[in-house]
Amino acid sequence: MVDLSKVRAIDIHTHAEEPCGCHSDDGYDDLQSTMASYFGAPWSHPPTIHQTAQHYREQNIAAVIFPVDAERETGYRRYNNDEVYEAVSENSDVLIQFASIDPWKGKMAVREAKRLMREYGVKGFKFHPTMQGFFANDRMAYPFYEAIAEEGGIALFHTGQTGVGSGMPGGNGMRLKYSNPMYMDDVAVDFPELKIILAHPSFPWQEEALAVAQHKPNVYIDLSGWSPKYFPEILVKYCNSILKKKVLFGSDWPMITPERWLSDFEKIAIKDHLREDIIKGNAARLLGLA
Template identity: 75%
Template sequence: MPDEGSRQAPVIDFSKVRAIDIHTHAEEPCGCHADDGYDELQTTMARYFGAPWTHPPTIPETAAHYRAQNIAAVIFPVDAERETGYRRYDNDEVLELVAREDDILIPFVSIDPWKGRMAVREARRLIEEHGIRGFKFHPTLQGFFPNDRMAYPFYEVLAEHGCIGLFHTGQTGVGSGMRGGNGMRLKYSDPMHLDDVAVDFPDMPIIAAHPSFPWQEEALAVALHKPNVYIDLSGWSPKYFPPILVRYANSLLRTKMLFGSDWPMIAPEKWLDAFGRAEFKDEVRPLILKENAMRLLGAT
Protein backbone atom coordinates (compact mmCIF):
# COMPACT_ATOMS: atom_id res chain seq x y z
CA MET A 1 0.00 0.00 0.00
CA PRO A 2 1.50 3.38 -0.95
CA ASP A 3 1.89 6.06 1.68
CA GLU A 4 -0.57 8.94 1.91
CA GLY A 5 1.80 11.26 0.06
CA SER A 6 1.46 9.20 -3.11
CA ARG A 7 -2.20 10.15 -3.48
CA GLN A 8 -3.17 13.16 -5.53
CA ALA A 9 -3.62 16.09 -3.13
CA PRO A 10 -7.08 17.64 -3.06
CA VAL A 11 -7.33 21.18 -4.45
CA ILE A 12 -9.94 22.20 -1.88
CA ASP A 13 -8.88 24.38 1.04
CA PHE A 14 -10.34 22.22 3.78
CA SER A 15 -9.51 24.79 6.45
CA LYS A 16 -12.19 27.05 4.99
CA VAL A 17 -15.10 24.66 4.37
CA ARG A 18 -17.47 23.88 7.22
CA ALA A 19 -17.99 20.22 6.35
CA ILE A 20 -17.21 17.41 3.89
CA ASP A 21 -20.14 15.52 2.42
CA ILE A 22 -18.70 12.09 1.59
CA HIS A 23 -21.75 10.89 -0.37
CA THR A 24 -23.27 12.79 -3.30
CA HIS A 25 -24.46 11.54 -6.68
CA ALA A 26 -23.57 12.85 -10.13
CA GLU A 27 -26.66 12.96 -12.32
CA GLU A 28 -26.79 13.33 -16.08
CA PRO A 29 -28.69 16.23 -17.64
CA CYS A 30 -32.43 15.63 -17.57
CA GLY A 31 -33.98 13.73 -20.45
CA CYS A 32 -30.92 11.54 -21.01
CA HIS A 33 -32.66 8.37 -19.86
CA ALA A 34 -36.04 8.59 -21.53
CA ASP A 35 -35.59 5.14 -23.07
CA ASP A 36 -34.25 3.09 -20.18
CA GLY A 37 -36.42 3.77 -17.12
CA TYR A 38 -33.89 5.74 -15.09
CA ASP A 39 -36.04 8.88 -15.01
CA GLU A 40 -38.90 6.89 -13.46
CA LEU A 41 -36.54 5.54 -10.79
CA GLN A 42 -35.29 9.03 -9.97
CA THR A 43 -38.70 10.68 -9.79
CA THR A 44 -40.02 7.87 -7.58
CA MET A 45 -37.05 8.28 -5.24
CA ALA A 46 -37.57 12.05 -5.19
CA ARG A 47 -41.16 11.53 -4.02
CA TYR A 48 -39.94 9.06 -1.38
CA PHE A 49 -37.44 11.57 0.02
CA GLY A 50 -39.56 14.66 -0.56
CA ALA A 51 -36.81 16.18 -2.71
CA PRO A 52 -37.81 19.64 -4.00
CA TRP A 53 -36.44 19.43 -7.55
CA THR A 54 -38.26 18.55 -10.77
CA HIS A 55 -35.16 17.37 -12.64
CA PRO A 56 -32.00 16.04 -10.96
CA PRO A 57 -29.27 18.69 -10.70
CA THR A 58 -26.28 18.58 -13.03
CA ILE A 59 -22.71 18.50 -11.77
CA PRO A 60 -22.26 22.28 -12.24
CA GLU A 61 -25.54 22.88 -10.39
CA THR A 62 -24.40 20.57 -7.61
CA ALA A 63 -21.10 22.42 -7.33
CA ALA A 64 -22.90 25.77 -7.15
CA HIS A 65 -25.16 24.51 -4.38
CA TYR A 66 -22.27 23.16 -2.32
CA ARG A 67 -20.18 26.26 -2.91
CA ALA A 68 -23.03 28.41 -1.61
CA GLN A 69 -23.25 26.17 1.47
CA ASN A 70 -19.45 26.19 1.94
CA ILE A 71 -19.41 22.39 2.02
CA ALA A 72 -16.95 20.21 0.10
CA ALA A 73 -18.42 17.08 -1.48
CA VAL A 74 -17.31 13.71 -2.78
CA ILE A 75 -19.31 13.06 -5.95
CA PHE A 76 -19.69 9.92 -8.06
CA PRO A 77 -21.89 8.21 -10.67
CA VAL A 78 -23.19 4.64 -10.34
CA ASP A 79 -22.44 2.09 -13.06
CA ALA A 80 -25.19 -0.55 -12.97
CA GLU A 81 -25.73 -1.13 -16.69
CA ARG A 82 -25.66 -4.92 -16.56
CA GLU A 83 -28.25 -5.40 -13.84
CA THR A 84 -30.60 -2.48 -14.52
CA GLY A 85 -30.15 -1.52 -18.17
CA TYR A 86 -29.60 2.10 -17.12
CA ARG A 87 -26.85 3.63 -19.22
CA ARG A 88 -24.00 4.71 -17.03
CA TYR A 89 -22.69 8.23 -16.67
CA ASP A 90 -19.23 7.73 -18.17
CA ASN A 91 -16.47 8.18 -15.60
CA ASP A 92 -14.32 10.26 -17.92
CA GLU A 93 -17.19 12.64 -18.60
CA VAL A 94 -17.81 13.00 -14.87
CA LEU A 95 -14.12 13.67 -14.25
CA GLU A 96 -14.01 16.32 -16.95
CA LEU A 97 -16.94 18.18 -15.41
CA VAL A 98 -15.75 17.78 -11.82
CA ALA A 99 -12.29 19.10 -12.77
CA ARG A 100 -13.93 22.46 -13.50
CA GLU A 101 -15.35 22.49 -9.95
CA ASP A 102 -12.31 21.20 -8.07
CA ASP A 103 -12.48 23.98 -5.50
CA ILE A 104 -15.49 22.23 -3.96
CA LEU A 105 -15.97 18.74 -5.50
CA ILE A 106 -13.86 15.58 -5.04
CA PRO A 107 -14.36 12.88 -7.70
CA PHE A 108 -14.91 9.22 -7.00
CA VAL A 109 -15.82 6.86 -9.87
CA SER A 110 -17.93 3.75 -10.37
CA ILE A 111 -17.35 0.59 -12.40
CA ASP A 112 -19.65 -2.42 -12.32
CA PRO A 113 -17.52 -5.26 -10.91
CA TRP A 114 -19.33 -7.69 -13.22
CA LYS A 115 -17.27 -6.18 -16.06
CA GLY A 116 -14.39 -8.37 -14.92
CA ARG A 117 -11.09 -7.63 -16.63
CA MET A 118 -12.60 -4.54 -18.22
CA ALA A 119 -13.34 -3.22 -14.72
CA VAL A 120 -9.79 -3.96 -13.58
CA ARG A 121 -8.29 -2.24 -16.62
CA GLU A 122 -10.48 0.84 -16.28
CA ALA A 123 -9.85 1.10 -12.55
CA ARG A 124 -6.10 0.99 -12.99
CA ARG A 125 -6.24 3.64 -15.72
CA LEU A 126 -8.41 5.99 -13.67
CA ILE A 127 -6.14 5.65 -10.65
CA GLU A 128 -2.87 6.04 -12.53
CA GLU A 129 -3.97 8.76 -14.96
CA HIS A 130 -6.37 10.75 -12.79
CA GLY A 131 -5.31 10.05 -9.22
CA ILE A 132 -8.74 8.73 -8.28
CA ARG A 133 -9.00 8.01 -4.56
CA GLY A 134 -12.32 6.20 -4.31
CA PHE A 135 -14.80 3.88 -6.04
CA LYS A 136 -18.55 3.64 -5.49
CA PHE A 137 -20.20 0.21 -5.34
CA HIS A 138 -23.96 -0.33 -5.16
CA PRO A 139 -24.61 -4.04 -4.53
CA THR A 140 -28.40 -3.64 -4.71
CA LEU A 141 -28.29 -1.88 -8.08
CA GLN A 142 -25.36 -3.89 -9.42
CA GLY A 143 -26.73 -7.23 -8.26
CA PHE A 144 -23.76 -8.74 -6.43
CA PHE A 145 -22.63 -9.73 -2.97
CA PRO A 146 -19.57 -7.64 -2.05
CA ASN A 147 -17.69 -10.78 -0.99
CA ASP A 148 -18.26 -12.50 -4.34
CA ARG A 149 -14.80 -13.61 -5.51
CA MET A 150 -15.53 -12.35 -9.02
CA ALA A 151 -14.94 -8.81 -7.65
CA TYR A 152 -11.63 -9.62 -5.96
CA PRO A 153 -9.31 -8.79 -8.89
CA PHE A 154 -10.97 -5.36 -8.93
CA TYR A 155 -10.43 -4.92 -5.19
CA GLU A 156 -6.79 -5.93 -5.59
CA VAL A 157 -6.20 -2.83 -7.72
CA LEU A 158 -7.86 -0.62 -5.13
CA ALA A 159 -5.89 -2.17 -2.28
CA GLU A 160 -2.64 -1.83 -4.23
CA HIS A 161 -3.18 1.93 -4.46
CA GLY A 162 -4.86 2.47 -1.09
CA CYS A 163 -8.10 3.55 -2.76
CA ILE A 164 -11.40 3.73 -0.90
CA GLY A 165 -14.26 1.36 -1.65
CA LEU A 166 -17.60 2.99 -0.79
CA PHE A 167 -20.39 0.40 -0.62
CA HIS A 168 -24.11 1.05 -0.44
CA THR A 169 -25.64 -0.83 2.50
CA GLY A 170 -29.17 -1.36 3.75
CA GLN A 171 -32.42 0.03 2.40
CA THR A 172 -32.48 3.76 1.74
CA GLY A 173 -35.29 4.26 -0.74
CA VAL A 174 -33.88 3.23 -4.11
CA GLY A 175 -36.65 1.28 -5.84
CA SER A 176 -38.96 1.67 -2.84
CA GLY A 177 -42.63 1.57 -3.79
CA MET A 178 -41.96 0.49 -7.35
CA ARG A 179 -43.42 -2.77 -8.65
CA GLY A 180 -41.26 -5.58 -7.27
CA GLY A 181 -38.93 -2.95 -5.83
CA ASN A 182 -37.86 -2.33 -9.42
CA GLY A 183 -36.27 -5.78 -9.39
CA MET A 184 -33.72 -4.78 -6.74
CA ARG A 185 -32.83 -7.29 -4.04
CA LEU A 186 -31.97 -5.92 -0.60
CA LYS A 187 -30.02 -9.03 0.39
CA TYR A 188 -26.97 -7.87 -1.57
CA SER A 189 -26.52 -4.85 0.70
CA ASP A 190 -26.25 -6.59 4.06
CA PRO A 191 -23.10 -4.97 5.56
CA MET A 192 -21.95 -8.29 6.99
CA HIS A 193 -20.74 -9.20 3.49
CA LEU A 194 -18.18 -6.41 3.88
CA ASP A 195 -16.56 -8.27 6.76
CA ASP A 196 -15.03 -10.76 4.31
CA VAL A 197 -13.81 -7.92 2.09
CA ALA A 198 -12.22 -6.17 5.07
CA VAL A 199 -10.43 -9.37 6.08
CA ASP A 200 -9.18 -10.16 2.58
CA PHE A 201 -8.24 -6.56 1.70
CA PRO A 202 -7.05 -4.91 4.92
CA ASP A 203 -5.23 -2.20 2.94
CA MET A 204 -8.41 -1.03 1.19
CA PRO A 205 -10.34 1.56 3.23
CA ILE A 206 -14.02 0.62 3.17
CA ILE A 207 -17.00 2.89 3.77
CA ALA A 208 -20.31 1.23 4.60
CA ALA A 209 -22.67 3.85 3.24
CA HIS A 210 -25.87 4.79 5.08
CA PRO A 211 -27.40 3.69 8.36
CA SER A 212 -27.73 0.03 7.38
CA PHE A 213 -31.44 -0.60 7.97
CA PRO A 214 -32.35 -3.31 8.91
CA TRP A 215 -28.80 -4.45 9.69
CA GLN A 216 -27.56 -1.56 11.82
CA GLU A 217 -25.90 -3.66 14.50
CA GLU A 218 -24.08 -5.75 11.89
CA ALA A 219 -22.60 -2.59 10.38
CA LEU A 220 -21.51 -1.31 13.78
CA ALA A 221 -19.92 -4.67 14.60
CA VAL A 222 -17.92 -4.77 11.38
CA ALA A 223 -16.72 -1.15 11.74
CA LEU A 224 -15.76 -1.77 15.36
CA HIS A 225 -13.88 -4.98 14.58
CA LYS A 226 -12.11 -4.02 11.34
CA PRO A 227 -9.75 -1.01 11.39
CA ASN A 228 -10.30 -0.25 7.69
CA VAL A 229 -14.12 0.00 7.85
CA TYR A 230 -15.98 3.30 8.26
CA ILE A 231 -19.66 4.27 8.19
CA ASP A 232 -21.18 7.21 6.36
CA LEU A 233 -24.46 8.60 7.66
CA SER A 234 -26.08 9.45 4.34
CA GLY A 235 -29.48 8.54 2.98
CA TRP A 236 -31.33 9.12 6.24
CA SER A 237 -32.18 12.27 8.17
CA PRO A 238 -30.41 12.18 11.55
CA LYS A 239 -33.82 12.53 13.22
CA TYR A 240 -34.46 8.91 12.20
CA PHE A 241 -31.12 7.47 13.36
CA PRO A 242 -31.54 4.53 15.74
CA PRO A 243 -30.24 5.24 19.26
CA ILE A 244 -27.56 2.55 19.01
CA LEU A 245 -26.01 4.31 16.00
CA VAL A 246 -25.82 7.61 17.85
CA ARG A 247 -24.44 5.88 20.94
CA TYR A 248 -21.56 4.29 19.02
CA ALA A 249 -20.91 7.48 17.06
CA ASN A 250 -20.51 9.29 20.38
CA SER A 251 -18.11 6.70 21.78
CA LEU A 252 -16.34 3.68 20.30
CA LEU A 253 -16.77 4.69 16.64
CA ARG A 254 -16.32 8.44 16.97
CA THR A 255 -13.35 8.39 14.54
CA LYS A 256 -15.15 6.08 12.08
CA MET A 257 -18.31 8.10 11.33
CA LEU A 258 -18.63 10.37 8.27
CA PHE A 259 -21.12 13.02 7.23
CA GLY A 260 -22.96 12.20 4.03
CA SER A 261 -26.22 13.52 2.64
CA ASP A 262 -27.10 11.36 -0.40
CA TRP A 263 -27.61 14.46 -2.54
CA PRO A 264 -29.69 15.15 -4.56
CA MET A 265 -32.28 13.18 -2.58
CA ILE A 266 -31.34 14.92 0.67
CA ALA A 267 -29.90 18.44 0.62
CA PRO A 268 -26.84 18.85 2.86
CA GLU A 269 -28.30 21.84 4.70
CA LYS A 270 -31.42 19.82 5.52
CA TRP A 271 -29.29 16.96 6.85
CA LEU A 272 -27.13 19.36 8.88
CA ASP A 273 -30.17 21.03 10.40
CA ALA A 274 -31.42 17.67 11.69
CA PHE A 275 -27.89 16.74 12.80
CA GLY A 276 -27.74 19.92 14.87
CA ARG A 277 -30.81 18.79 16.82
CA ALA A 278 -29.75 15.15 17.25
CA GLU A 279 -28.06 13.85 20.39
CA PHE A 280 -24.44 13.95 19.26
CA LYS A 281 -21.77 15.15 21.65
CA ASP A 282 -20.29 18.57 20.91
CA GLU A 283 -16.76 17.16 20.75
CA VAL A 284 -17.86 14.47 18.27
CA ARG A 285 -19.60 16.76 15.78
CA PRO A 286 -16.39 18.18 14.19
CA LEU A 287 -15.07 14.64 13.73
CA ILE A 288 -18.18 13.53 11.86
CA LEU A 289 -18.58 16.70 9.83
CA LYS A 290 -15.02 17.07 8.58
CA GLU A 291 -12.04 15.73 10.50
CA ASN A 292 -12.64 12.00 9.97
CA ALA A 293 -13.16 12.52 6.23
CA MET A 294 -10.01 14.65 5.94
CA ARG A 295 -7.95 11.88 7.50
CA LEU A 296 -9.54 9.22 5.30
CA LEU A 297 -9.00 11.31 2.14
CA GLY A 298 -5.38 11.99 3.05
CA ALA A 299 -6.04 15.70 3.40
CA THR A 300 -4.49 16.21 6.84
Protein backbone atom coordinates in the same frame (compact mmCIF):
# COMPACT_ATOMS: atom_id res chain seq x y z
CA MET B 1 -8.05 21.23 -4.78
CA VAL B 2 -10.26 21.57 -1.72
CA ASP B 3 -8.93 24.02 0.87
CA LEU B 4 -9.96 22.57 4.23
CA SER B 5 -9.71 25.94 5.91
CA LYS B 6 -12.43 27.30 3.64
CA VAL B 7 -15.12 24.61 4.01
CA ARG B 8 -17.25 23.87 7.06
CA ALA B 9 -17.91 20.22 6.20
CA ILE B 10 -17.12 17.37 3.80
CA ASP B 11 -20.07 15.44 2.39
CA ILE B 12 -18.69 11.97 1.64
CA HIS B 13 -21.73 10.78 -0.35
CA THR B 14 -23.24 12.67 -3.31
CA HIS B 15 -24.45 11.46 -6.69
CA ALA B 16 -23.54 12.66 -10.17
CA GLU B 17 -26.40 12.63 -12.65
CA GLU B 18 -26.18 12.87 -16.44
CA PRO B 19 -26.30 16.48 -17.63
CA CYS B 20 -29.55 16.24 -19.57
CA GLY B 21 -31.33 14.23 -16.89
CA CYS B 22 -33.35 12.42 -19.54
CA HIS B 23 -33.29 8.66 -19.86
CA SER B 24 -36.44 7.86 -21.82
CA ASP B 25 -34.75 4.90 -23.46
CA ASP B 26 -33.96 2.96 -20.29
CA GLY B 27 -36.38 3.90 -17.49
CA TYR B 28 -33.90 5.75 -15.29
CA ASP B 29 -36.14 8.82 -15.08
CA ASP B 30 -38.88 6.69 -13.52
CA LEU B 31 -36.48 5.47 -10.85
CA GLN B 32 -35.25 8.98 -10.11
CA SER B 33 -38.69 10.57 -9.93
CA THR B 34 -39.97 7.82 -7.63
CA MET B 35 -36.97 8.30 -5.34
CA ALA B 36 -37.45 12.07 -5.37
CA SER B 37 -41.04 11.59 -4.26
CA TYR B 38 -39.94 9.16 -1.54
CA PHE B 39 -37.39 11.61 -0.14
CA GLY B 40 -39.37 14.79 -0.81
CA ALA B 41 -36.50 16.12 -2.92
CA PRO B 42 -37.04 19.69 -4.18
CA TRP B 43 -36.34 19.27 -7.89
CA SER B 44 -38.12 18.16 -11.06
CA HIS B 45 -34.95 16.93 -12.79
CA PRO B 46 -31.77 15.87 -10.99
CA PRO B 47 -29.12 18.63 -10.85
CA THR B 48 -26.05 18.45 -13.04
CA ILE B 49 -22.53 18.23 -11.62
CA HIS B 50 -22.04 21.95 -12.24
CA GLN B 51 -25.30 22.76 -10.47
CA THR B 52 -24.26 20.48 -7.62
CA ALA B 53 -20.91 22.26 -7.33
CA GLN B 54 -22.60 25.65 -7.22
CA HIS B 55 -24.96 24.50 -4.49
CA TYR B 56 -22.10 23.16 -2.38
CA ARG B 57 -20.05 26.28 -3.00
CA GLU B 58 -22.92 28.40 -1.70
CA GLN B 59 -23.17 26.15 1.36
CA ASN B 60 -19.38 26.27 1.95
CA ILE B 61 -19.21 22.46 1.88
CA ALA B 62 -16.93 20.09 -0.06
CA ALA B 63 -18.37 16.90 -1.54
CA VAL B 64 -17.26 13.50 -2.76
CA ILE B 65 -19.27 12.82 -5.91
CA PHE B 66 -19.77 9.69 -8.03
CA PRO B 67 -22.08 8.09 -10.59
CA VAL B 68 -23.44 4.54 -10.26
CA ASP B 69 -22.62 2.04 -13.01
CA ALA B 70 -25.15 -0.80 -12.88
CA GLU B 71 -25.59 -1.42 -16.59
CA ARG B 72 -25.65 -5.23 -16.48
CA GLU B 73 -28.32 -5.60 -13.83
CA THR B 74 -30.55 -2.60 -14.56
CA GLY B 75 -30.01 -1.76 -18.21
CA TYR B 76 -29.53 1.91 -17.24
CA ARG B 77 -26.74 3.43 -19.26
CA ARG B 78 -23.97 4.77 -17.10
CA TYR B 79 -22.60 8.27 -16.74
CA ASN B 80 -19.09 7.79 -18.11
CA ASN B 81 -16.37 8.29 -15.49
CA ASP B 82 -14.27 10.35 -17.89
CA GLU B 83 -17.14 12.78 -18.44
CA VAL B 84 -17.61 13.01 -14.70
CA TYR B 85 -13.92 13.82 -14.34
CA GLU B 86 -14.17 16.68 -16.86
CA ALA B 87 -16.99 18.31 -14.91
CA VAL B 88 -15.45 17.65 -11.49
CA SER B 89 -12.06 19.02 -12.55
CA GLU B 90 -13.75 22.33 -13.38
CA ASN B 91 -15.13 22.44 -9.83
CA SER B 92 -12.24 20.99 -7.86
CA ASP B 93 -12.51 23.70 -5.20
CA VAL B 94 -15.55 21.86 -3.80
CA LEU B 95 -15.80 18.47 -5.55
CA ILE B 96 -13.73 15.30 -5.07
CA GLN B 97 -14.25 12.49 -7.57
CA PHE B 98 -14.98 8.88 -6.82
CA ALA B 99 -15.84 6.65 -9.78
CA SER B 100 -18.14 3.68 -10.37
CA ILE B 101 -17.59 0.63 -12.52
CA ASP B 102 -19.93 -2.34 -12.61
CA PRO B 103 -17.86 -5.16 -11.05
CA TRP B 104 -19.41 -7.62 -13.50
CA LYS B 105 -17.21 -6.03 -16.18
CA GLY B 106 -14.32 -8.12 -14.84
CA LYS B 107 -10.95 -7.38 -16.43
CA MET B 108 -12.40 -4.30 -18.12
CA ALA B 109 -13.30 -2.96 -14.67
CA VAL B 110 -9.78 -3.56 -13.38
CA ARG B 111 -8.17 -1.82 -16.35
CA GLU B 112 -10.48 1.17 -16.10
CA ALA B 113 -10.02 1.46 -12.34
CA LYS B 114 -6.22 1.51 -12.61
CA ARG B 115 -6.36 4.11 -15.39
CA LEU B 116 -8.72 6.39 -13.46
CA MET B 117 -6.61 6.27 -10.31
CA ARG B 118 -3.30 6.76 -12.11
CA GLU B 119 -4.35 9.34 -14.71
CA TYR B 120 -7.01 11.30 -12.85
CA GLY B 121 -6.14 10.72 -9.22
CA VAL B 122 -9.54 9.17 -8.47
CA LYS B 123 -9.57 8.38 -4.76
CA GLY B 124 -12.30 5.76 -4.54
CA PHE B 125 -15.09 3.72 -6.09
CA LYS B 126 -18.79 3.42 -5.34
CA PHE B 127 -20.33 -0.07 -5.26
CA HIS B 128 -24.09 -0.58 -5.10
CA PRO B 129 -24.70 -4.31 -4.53
CA THR B 130 -28.49 -3.90 -4.66
CA MET B 131 -28.42 -2.16 -8.05
CA GLN B 132 -25.44 -4.09 -9.42
CA GLY B 133 -26.82 -7.48 -8.34
CA PHE B 134 -23.90 -9.04 -6.49
CA PHE B 135 -22.76 -10.00 -3.01
CA ALA B 136 -19.72 -7.95 -1.98
CA ASN B 137 -17.78 -11.12 -1.14
CA ASP B 138 -18.31 -12.63 -4.59
CA ARG B 139 -14.84 -13.61 -5.80
CA MET B 140 -15.54 -12.23 -9.24
CA ALA B 141 -15.07 -8.73 -7.74
CA TYR B 142 -11.81 -9.51 -5.94
CA PRO B 143 -9.40 -8.48 -8.74
CA PHE B 144 -11.20 -5.12 -8.77
CA TYR B 145 -10.75 -4.70 -5.00
CA GLU B 146 -7.12 -5.72 -5.32
CA ALA B 147 -6.53 -2.99 -7.90
CA ILE B 148 -8.12 -0.37 -5.65
CA ALA B 149 -6.13 -1.53 -2.63
CA GLU B 150 -2.85 -1.47 -4.55
CA GLU B 151 -3.39 2.19 -5.41
CA GLY B 152 -4.40 3.11 -1.86
CA GLY B 153 -8.01 3.77 -2.84
CA ILE B 154 -11.34 3.55 -1.05
CA ALA B 155 -14.28 1.21 -1.68
CA LEU B 156 -17.64 2.70 -0.72
CA PHE B 157 -20.47 0.17 -0.51
CA HIS B 158 -24.19 0.91 -0.41
CA THR B 159 -25.73 -0.95 2.52
CA GLY B 160 -29.26 -1.51 3.76
CA GLN B 161 -32.50 -0.15 2.36
CA THR B 162 -32.56 3.60 1.78
CA GLY B 163 -35.39 4.09 -0.67
CA VAL B 164 -33.93 3.19 -4.07
CA GLY B 165 -36.65 1.27 -5.93
CA SER B 166 -39.04 1.61 -2.97
CA GLY B 167 -42.69 1.42 -4.04
CA MET B 168 -41.93 0.40 -7.62
CA PRO B 169 -43.27 -2.95 -8.90
CA GLY B 170 -41.03 -5.65 -7.47
CA GLY B 171 -38.85 -2.93 -5.96
CA ASN B 172 -37.72 -2.26 -9.53
CA GLY B 173 -36.13 -5.72 -9.52
CA MET B 174 -33.68 -4.79 -6.77
CA ARG B 175 -32.90 -7.42 -4.15
CA LEU B 176 -32.15 -6.06 -0.69
CA LYS B 177 -30.20 -9.15 0.39
CA TYR B 178 -27.13 -8.07 -1.57
CA SER B 179 -26.58 -5.04 0.67
CA ASN B 180 -26.27 -6.71 4.06
CA PRO B 181 -23.03 -5.19 5.47
CA MET B 182 -21.89 -8.57 6.79
CA TYR B 183 -20.83 -9.47 3.23
CA MET B 184 -18.41 -6.54 3.35
CA ASP B 185 -16.83 -8.09 6.44
CA ASP B 186 -15.31 -10.79 4.22
CA VAL B 187 -13.87 -8.07 1.98
CA ALA B 188 -12.37 -6.33 5.02
CA VAL B 189 -10.72 -9.61 6.08
CA ASP B 190 -9.40 -10.51 2.64
CA PHE B 191 -8.19 -6.95 1.86
CA PRO B 192 -7.02 -5.53 5.20
CA GLU B 193 -5.28 -2.59 3.49
CA LEU B 194 -8.40 -1.58 1.54
CA LYS B 195 -10.24 1.34 3.10
CA ILE B 196 -13.96 0.51 3.15
CA ILE B 197 -16.94 2.75 3.79
CA LEU B 198 -20.32 1.21 4.64
CA ALA B 199 -22.78 3.76 3.29
CA HIS B 200 -25.97 4.71 5.13
CA PRO B 201 -27.57 3.63 8.36
CA SER B 202 -27.84 -0.03 7.35
CA PHE B 203 -31.53 -0.74 7.96
CA PRO B 204 -32.43 -3.48 8.85
CA TRP B 205 -28.83 -4.51 9.58
CA GLN B 206 -27.63 -1.58 11.67
CA GLU B 207 -25.99 -3.68 14.38
CA GLU B 208 -24.16 -5.78 11.80
CA ALA B 209 -22.68 -2.62 10.28
CA LEU B 210 -21.60 -1.30 13.67
CA ALA B 211 -20.02 -4.65 14.52
CA VAL B 212 -18.03 -4.76 11.28
CA ALA B 213 -16.82 -1.16 11.63
CA GLN B 214 -15.82 -1.71 15.25
CA HIS B 215 -14.05 -5.00 14.56
CA LYS B 216 -12.18 -4.10 11.37
CA PRO B 217 -9.72 -1.17 11.49
CA ASN B 218 -10.16 -0.48 7.77
CA VAL B 219 -13.96 -0.06 7.86
CA TYR B 220 -15.86 3.22 8.26
CA ILE B 221 -19.55 4.18 8.18
CA ASP B 222 -21.11 7.11 6.35
CA LEU B 223 -24.37 8.52 7.67
CA SER B 224 -26.03 9.38 4.36
CA GLY B 225 -29.46 8.56 3.00
CA TRP B 226 -31.32 9.27 6.24
CA SER B 227 -32.12 12.47 8.06
CA PRO B 228 -30.25 12.29 11.39
CA LYS B 229 -33.55 12.71 13.23
CA TYR B 230 -34.36 9.13 12.20
CA PHE B 231 -31.05 7.60 13.33
CA PRO B 232 -31.55 4.60 15.63
CA GLU B 233 -30.43 5.11 19.21
CA ILE B 234 -27.64 2.55 18.93
CA LEU B 235 -26.09 4.39 15.97
CA VAL B 236 -26.01 7.67 17.92
CA LYS B 237 -24.48 5.82 20.87
CA TYR B 238 -21.65 4.44 18.72
CA CYS B 239 -21.08 7.84 17.08
CA ASN B 240 -20.55 9.23 20.57
CA SER B 241 -18.17 6.51 21.66
CA ILE B 242 -16.12 3.74 20.03
CA LEU B 243 -16.79 4.79 16.40
CA LYS B 244 -16.35 8.52 16.93
CA LYS B 245 -13.34 8.58 14.56
CA LYS B 246 -14.94 6.28 11.97
CA VAL B 247 -18.31 7.88 11.19
CA LEU B 248 -18.64 10.33 8.32
CA PHE B 249 -21.15 12.98 7.26
CA GLY B 250 -22.92 12.11 4.02
CA SER B 251 -26.16 13.50 2.63
CA ASP B 252 -27.06 11.32 -0.40
CA TRP B 253 -27.53 14.44 -2.54
CA PRO B 254 -29.60 15.14 -4.57
CA MET B 255 -32.21 13.22 -2.57
CA ILE B 256 -31.24 14.94 0.69
CA THR B 257 -29.60 18.37 0.72
CA PRO B 258 -26.52 18.86 2.89
CA GLU B 259 -28.03 21.83 4.67
CA ARG B 260 -31.11 19.80 5.64
CA TRP B 261 -28.90 16.97 6.94
CA LEU B 262 -26.65 19.31 8.93
CA SER B 263 -29.61 21.16 10.39
CA ASP B 264 -31.14 17.90 11.60
CA PHE B 265 -27.75 16.72 12.87
CA GLU B 266 -27.58 19.76 15.15
CA LYS B 267 -30.74 18.55 16.89
CA ILE B 268 -29.61 15.05 17.87
CA ALA B 269 -27.65 14.04 20.95
CA ILE B 270 -24.10 14.09 19.59
CA LYS B 271 -21.40 15.33 21.97
CA ASP B 272 -20.39 18.84 20.96
CA HIS B 273 -16.67 18.11 20.84
CA LEU B 274 -17.24 15.28 18.33
CA ARG B 275 -19.33 17.19 15.80
CA GLU B 276 -16.40 18.76 13.93
CA ASP B 277 -14.78 15.37 13.33
CA ILE B 278 -18.02 13.75 12.17
CA ILE B 279 -18.87 16.45 9.65
CA LYS B 280 -15.33 17.18 8.46
CA GLY B 281 -12.25 15.87 10.26
CA ASN B 282 -12.79 12.13 9.90
CA ALA B 283 -13.40 12.43 6.16
CA ALA B 284 -10.44 14.75 5.69
CA ARG B 285 -8.10 12.20 7.27
CA LEU B 286 -9.59 9.26 5.35
CA LEU B 287 -9.28 11.13 2.04
CA GLY B 288 -5.70 12.13 2.78
CA LEU B 289 -6.54 15.85 2.89
CA ALA B 290 -5.34 16.38 6.46
